[in-house]
Amino acid sequence: MDKNILVSGADGFIGSHLCESLVLKGFKVKALVQYNSFNSYGHLEKSPYLKEMEIISGDLRDSFFCEKLVQDVDIIFHLGALIAIPYSYMAPKSYVDTNVSGTLNLLEAAKKSGIELFIHTSTSEVYGSALYVPIDEKHPLQPQSPYSASKIAADMMALSYYHSFNLPLIIARPFNTYGPRQSARAIIPTIITQILNKEKELKLGDLTPTRDLNFVLDTCEGFISLLKLKNYGEVFNIGSSKEYSMQEVVMLIKKLLNSDIKIIQDEQRLRPKNSEVLRLCCDSSKLFNATGWKSKISLEEGLQKSIEYFKENLSSYKSNIYNV
Ligand SMILES: NC(=O)c1ccc[n+]([C@@H]2O[C@H](COP(=O)([O-])OP(=O)(O)OC[C@H]3O[C@@H](n4cnc5c(N)ncnc54)[C@H](O)[C@@H]3O)[C@@H](O)[C@H]2O)c1
Structure with missing residues (x-):
């Protein structure tokens, strides 16, 4: 519980709930919100737990910033990303800059600082239209949108840091969360x-x-269940099935x-x-067998x-x- 946990994308939908769930479990939370001139903390702005988190404002696209960000951190939940599929048709390069290069910056910073665990967030969109159901982690990856392609690239970059540098890394692959x-x-x-x-x-x-629709607090519990694991270099689906x-x-x-x-x-x-x-439609039996997690709501x-x-x-x- 004395672990210092960095959550990127903490100002967003899932990230803000994840920060709150971690605080409630007694973890020290360092929440990265995207820098903006309004000094807005996004969804954390109105959080009843705001005072119990360390808020850092910055940008994943800046490698210098990422190096400083992770210096005192033990564990990273990396959720920061551009996620809208239609906007990825209009501004695909920004998806590469944020989702691929931003992830690379955080991986490299984590490698240099010697992190205990890096949990990288993927998405079920990487599977594309199901070739079989339920979809397990062995299902082929099909980039049907620039968003999906950028997340596949980010996943591969993350896995390469496990293979090349032994970075203790697990990939969380949530299905649709609401x-x-x-x-x-x-x-x-x-x-x-x-x-x-x-x-x-x-x-x-x-x-x-x-x-496959999963309530956000169930998704957060799925993320948190990964903290128990040492299955580095592996992917875990998180879905309601x-x-x-x-x-x-x-x-x-x-x-x-x-x-x-x-x-x-x-x-x-x-x-x-x-x-x-x-x-x-998700097969989440791998996560269930490893941690006992399943969707409840x-x-x-x-x-x-x-x-x-x-x-x-x-x-x-x-x-x-x-x-x-
Ligand atoms: N919502 C879903 O159904 C779903 C499903 C599967 C996977 N995911 C993944 O979960 C993660 C969180 O998704 P979400 O639904 O909460 O999205 P969201 O858009 O609400 O949150 C993402 C956050 O990332 C931050 N961000 C974007 N660019 C940044 C940058 N350059 N620097 C710092 N922060 C930046 C944004 O401020 C935003 O708040 C994403 O990685 C997404 O791909 C989401």
């Missing part, structure tokens, strides 16, 4: 906030793809919000045909908690536009 604080670009916040804002029609993209089509998710949210809103397909939200990942319960959050924070969401 819950309070998720950004407006994701489908669940999009559906909930459009309904809560009483938009005339519910504008969505393709509703046929399926996803339950598959839902986006159509099923919309119908469930409409039921929970007692809404009869009409759904229309918004062309600009459709992804290029071969880029859309059609099916994702049902989709209905998780959606209820999310709805409560979006009701209280509705003014921060621009539901009338397509948020990329």
Whole structure:
């Protein structure tokens, strides 16, 4: 518990919850928020545990900054990344700069400072449309978007630091995560906030793809369970192993919000045909067998908690536009 844990991406959706979960478990947390001129700590701004964390503002793209950042750190959870798929069609180089070069900077800094454990965050998007289900860690990697390609590159760079330099490294590969604080670009916040804002029609993209949906606190427990392991150079999926089509998710949210809103397909939200990942369902038995972790919160319960959050924070969401 006297370990000093650095969380990159601490200002973001999963990272802010992870920092809070770590504080609650008694860890010392050093939270990296991305430097900005508003001095905003992102989602940590309103955290009841803010005073119990060390907040550092900076940028993963700067190698000098990363070297200083990790000097007093024992363990790293590296979550900082650009994550929106549609924006990766428009600004792919920024994904390479942040996700690949940013990860390289942190790996190199960790190598030099002699870190105890580096947990690198991958994503189920690296698998592309499932070639078989459930998807285990041996499933081929298919870069169907620049985002996915940048995360594959980052994963490979991370693994190379294990193979070349014995960096004690584990790759966490979460499937789709949802819950309070998720950004407006994701489908669940999009559906909930459009309904809560009483938009005339519910504008969505393709509703046929399926996803493995994991509530954010379950994902965080999955991350934290990795602290017990010494399986360096290995990948662990983190998912609920339950598959839902986006159509099923919309119908469930409409039921929970007692809404009869009409759904229309918004062309600009459709992804290029071969880029859309059609099916994702996680085999998380490797993590379960190693740590006993499994997802606990049902989709209905998780959606209820999310709805409560979006009701209280509705003014921060621009539901009338397509948020990329
Ligand atoms: N949300 C999901 O469903 C999901 C699923 C699988 C994997 N992941 C992975 O989990 C991680 C966190 O995702 P999230 O959903 O919380 O996204 P998020 O966008 O909410 O958080 C990412 C954070 O990284 C920070 N960041 C970006 N560029 C940076 C830079 N140059 N320097 C410092 N910080 C920078 C941003 O400020 C942001 O808050 C990412 O690595 C993502 O690929 C997310």
